[in-house]
Amino acid sequence: MPIIAMYVAQVNNIKKLTIIADYKYISYNKMNIFVFKNEEVCFLKVEFHGPAICDFSKMNADGTIDVPDGTTVKQFIKIVKLPIAWAKVFPFLVNYEKVPMNTVLKEGDVVSAFSPSGGG
Amino acid sequence: MKGYCGKILKVDLTNKTCTDVYIADEIYENFLSGAGLAAWWCYRNIPAGADPMGPENVLCITSGLLTSTGSCITGRWMVVTKSPSTGGIGEANCGGTFAPFIKACGYDIIAFHGASDTPVYLYCDDNGPVLKDASHIWGQDAAVAEKMLVEENTVPGKKIPQACTIGWGGENLSWMAGVCNDNGRIAARQGVGGVMGSKKLKGLCFAGNKPVSGENPEEIRRLSKMCAKRANMAFMPPEIPTGLLHVAKFLPEIQLSPDGIMTGVLMGTWGTGGSSQFAGQTGEAPVKNWSGSQKEDFHVRALNKTDGSHMLKLQTNRYYCYSCMYGCGGELDISHIKHNDQGYSRVHKPEYESQWDYTGFLLNEDNDAMLFINEYLNRAGMDAISVGGTVGMAIEAYENGLLKESDVGFPLHWGDADAIIRLVKMIVHREGIGDVLADGCKRAVEILGPEFAQYAVQGGGMEPPMHDSRPDPQQATLYAIDATPSRHTTGGSLYYGCMHLWKKVTWAPPAVLVGGKQGEWEVSDEESLKVLAAAYFKRIVDGVGGCYFGFLLGTAIYPIFEWTEAATGWGNTTDDLMWIGRRIFTLRHMFNIKQGLDPWYSRPHPRMVGEPPLKVGKVAGKTVPIDAKIMSVWKNAGFDEKTGIPLQETVEALNLPYFLDGPIENFIKEVPSRG
Ligand code: SF4
Numbered sequence: 001m002p003i004i005a006m007y008v009a010q011v012n013n014i015k016k017l018t019i020i021a022d023y024k025y026i027s028y029n030k031m032n033i034f035v036f037k038n039e040e041v042c043f044l045k046v047e048f049h050g051p052a053i054c055d056f057s058k059m060n061a062d063g064t065i066d067v068p069d070g071t072t073v074k075q076f077i078k079i080v081k082l083p084i085a086w087a088k089v090f091p092f093l094v095n096y097e098k099v100p101m102n103t104v105l106k107e108g109d110v111v112s113a114f115s116p117s118g119g120g
Numbered sequence: 121m122k123g124y125c126g127k128i129l130k131v132d133l134t135n136k137t138c139t140d141v142y143i144a145d146e147i148y149e150n151f152l153s154g155a156g157l158a159a160w161w162c163y164r165n166i167p168a169g170a171d172p173m174g175p176e177n178v179l180c181i182t183s184g185l186l187t188s189t190g191s192c193i194t195g196r197w198m199v200v201t202k203s204p205s206t207g208g209i210g211e212a213n214c215g216g217t218f219a220p221f222i223k224a225c226g227y228d229i230i231a232f233h234g235a236s237d238t239p240v241y242l243y244c245d246d247n248g249p250v251l252k253d254a255s256h257i258w259g260q261d262a263a264v265a266e267k268m269l270v271e272e273n274t275v276p277g278k279k280i281p282q283a284c285t286i287g288w289g290g291e292n293l294s295w296m297a298g299v300c301n302d303n304g305r306i307a308a309r310q311g312v313g314g315v316m317g318s319k320k321l322k323g324l325c326f327a328g329n330k331p332v333s334g335e336n337p338e339e340i341r342r343l344s345k346m347c348a349k350r351a352n353m354a355f356m357p358p359e360i361p362t363g364l365l366h367v368a369k370f371l372p373e374i375q376l377s378p379d380g381i382m383t384g385v386l387m388g389t390w391g392t393g394g395s396s397q398f399a400g401q402t403g404e405a406p407v408k409n410w411s412g413s414q415k416e417d418f419h420v421r422a423l424n425k426t427d428g429s430h431m432l433k434l435q436t437n438r439y440y441c442y443s444c445m446y447g448c449g450g451e452l453d454i455s456h457i458k459h460n461d462q463g464y465s466r467v468h469k470p471e472y473e474s475q476w477d478y479t480g481f482l483l484n485e486d487n488d489a490m491l492f493i494n495e496y497l498n499r500a501g502m503d504a505i506s507v508g509g510t511v512g513m514a515i516e517a518y519e520n521g522l523l524k525e526s527d528v529g530f531p532l533h534w535g536d537a538d539a540i541i542r543l544v545k546m547i548v549h550r551e552g553i554g555d556v557l558a559d560g561c562k563r564a565v566e567i568l569g570p571e572f573a574q575y576a577v578q579g580g581g582m583e584p585p586m587h588d589s590r591p592d593p594q595q596a597t598l599y600a601i602d603a604t605p606s607r608h609t610t611g612g613s614l615y616y617g618c619m620h621l622w623k624k625v626t627w628a629p630p631a632v633l634v635g636g637k638q639g640e641w642e643v644s645d646e647e648s649l650k651v652l653a654a655a656y657f658k659r660i661v662d663g664v665g666g667c668y669f670g671f672l673l674g675t676a677i678y679p680i681f682e683w684t685e686a687a688t689g690w691g692n693t694t695d696d697l698m699w700i701g702r703r704i705f706t707l708r709h710m711f712n713i714k715q716g717l718d719p720w721y722s723r724p725h726p727r728m729v730g731e732p733p734l735k736v737g738k739v740a741g742k743t744v745p746i747d748a749k750i751m752s753v754w755k756n757a758g759f760d761e762k763t764g765i766p767l768q769e770t771v772e773a774l775n776l777p778y779f780l781d782g783p784i785e786n787f788i789k790e791v792p793s794r795g
Pocket of ligand 1: 194195
């Protein structure tokens with residue numbers, strides 16, 4: 001695979017950005033999970049609410065997580081290390097709607113995974 | 121119409137007269153309706169030092185500004201009065217079906233003044249109010265009395281009336297009695313039912329047809345559709361395995377960044393009873409009268425025997441309060457359970473509070489006993505939280521030799537289901553030691569002696585609910601600083617996180633979203649503002665008739681601010697509405713001060729703040745710096761930091777002298793009622 005360039009991005013959460021031909025692979029949490037065709041690497045802020053089993057280490061103080069433009073719901077679930085079964089069995093919402101796993105996230109989206117909380 | 125009726129029905133029980141009191145719009149614009157308006161009415165009408173059980177006290181039964189306007193989860197009704205248990209403002213809140221019937225008779229509040237010398241009830245329909253004899257229903261439990269009132273006032277072909285009543289607790293003037301509707305849903309706290317009993321008022325039965333609307337009904341409907349659609353997203357099919365209740369065991373710590381919408385998963389399936397596993401496992405539920413821990417005293421096997429899954433097995437259908445599509449309630453068939461010597465069959469599903477109170481809190485592993493006690497107290501019209509706390513005190517006093525078998529009449533040990541049931545019945549009927557305990561643990565200490573105070577876990581005269589404040593400094597502070605102390609339905613760390621108030625209110629700090637919760641133990645303006653944001657917001661919710669579980673869904677799903685604006689058209693921003701919340705919050709404190717309470721009176725019992733801290737369990741080692749927290753909140757509320765008395769500049773900024781001391785004729789016009 002022709003590697004054109006590789007560097008460590010200075011942006012918040014991105015450990016390594018590998019540019020291969022006209023594709024870019026983001027190595028994120030040791031996973032090559034992301035492919036996109038644009039030349040510009042953009043990052044979106046997505047608000048996330050999830051259970052304490054998730055990886056919150058990448059979360060900003062305002063409760064958002066920076067993810068590369070083009071990230072799908074499925075990829076996002078990997079980013080926050082939520083077991084995929086959790087998202088499938090329990091409600092998993094984007095902007096308070098159920099959406100398909102291949103939905104691409106947008107800036108400002110609110111992603112909510114089930115976290116055990118009730119009242120009474 | 122701006123959502124409210126603009127009228128209070130003043131019922132003079134001494135002279136048996138009814139008066140329509142027209143209220144100026146500016147009162148609604150400054151205090152909303154519901155509990156806010158009722159607090160203003162109580163401040164203006166209850167003289168300083170009034171005996172809560174005497175004719176000088178005023179009892180307000182009110183629905184909210186948004187009730188019947190087309191908004192959803194806004195069908196609560198509230199009872200506001202001077203509380204016998206705290207000596208300050210008393211407020212109890214209830215769901216069910218009664219709230220819209222108050223407004224359908226054309227009133228925002230029914231205010232009872234004076235006292236009758238014989239049992240009466242108030243009937244009201246489109247022809248106006250009339251006081252009727254209630255001798256024939258006096259002595260019945262709340263559910264039977266309600267059924268009798270509805271039956272005798274039903275006119276074939278016309279709308280079936282709805283009623284609220286007191287049970288044996290209210291008739292026996294218990295400081296732990298409440299007011300019930302819909303077969304035992306109860307406005308339970310602060311002895312409001314005892315006040316009703318002292319007025320010899322058995323119930324209200326309403327059957328009006330007056331329309332209610334807001335200024336912008338289309339917008340209200342649009343918001344309601346959005347709310348219902350979003351809230352439904354979090355519901356799960358009822359066949360999910362009850363194993364879900366056990367996930368708590370695997371969570372490393374309590375949730376940091378919840379989305380309130382997810383409360384719907386548990387609440388929609390199990391109701392509040394689904395919380396017991398989580399609360400037990402995470403240390404949120406106090407054990408053994410706040411002296412023990414789940415790990416040591418109420419092992420997982422016991423927890424599994426009594427969790428919410430057992431109630432689901434008996435559930436026949438879900439229960440929805442008026443205007444609620446959330447339906448956290450349920451009806452159970454308990455006809456075959458043990459202990460059911462009253463022959464109960466269809467009953468309301470116990471809430472988490474009763475569920476934990478009569479299991480883990482008293483170390484009782486007999487789930488049937490909990491189910492029976494819950495129904496017994498509902499029908500008696502008694503506050504399950506306060507009764508549970510008082511029973512806890514009695515058991516601990518017995519186990520430590522302060523109470524003897526000869527005092528109680530039988531052995532009273534932790535977890536003895538039969539003994540607990542027996543004592544509960546004695547409290548309800550004021551028999552034997554039950555007479556001493558029937559007014560709550562603070563009063564019991566006054567009678568039994570100061571050595572009982574160590575076991576009498578209360579704050580300001582109220583037994584706290586089943587939410588341990590030691591792992592949650594926000595909750596501890598709210599228990600202390602609200603004018604109705606020791607109440608869980610205002611906020612706390614998890615609930616503040618769910619509400620997402622900071623997205624709508626410019627000054628509300630965000631909840632801790634990343635990192636640990638350690639910061640919550642710090643004394644800072646930011647932490648105090650979170651507490652105050654929740655407290656002010658709750659005043660708005662109680663003014664409009666909203667439900668606590670609605671606002672846990674979060675402001676993105678439960679659009680209280682937007683609904684209120686659509687109903688009133690006042691042009692308020694969310695910050696403006698929070699300013700109204702602050703005005704009501706301050707007014708309630710001023711009521712307490714007028715009644716002679718020192719604001720420090722509601723400092724929680726040492727156990728509630730970890731003085732000394734527990735040695736075992738999830739709560740071990742935790743102490744809340746409560747005095748510093750209280751003072752910081754007072755400072756941020758514009759009160760004197762040391763005394764807790766609102767500063768003159770605060771009171772003036774809120775324009776309270778005008779509303780509280782200005783000539784009453786400026787605000788009301790009285791006309792004798794028809795009927
Ligand atoms: S959420 Fe539950 S308590 Fe609140 S209004 Fe709905 S059914 Fe009643």
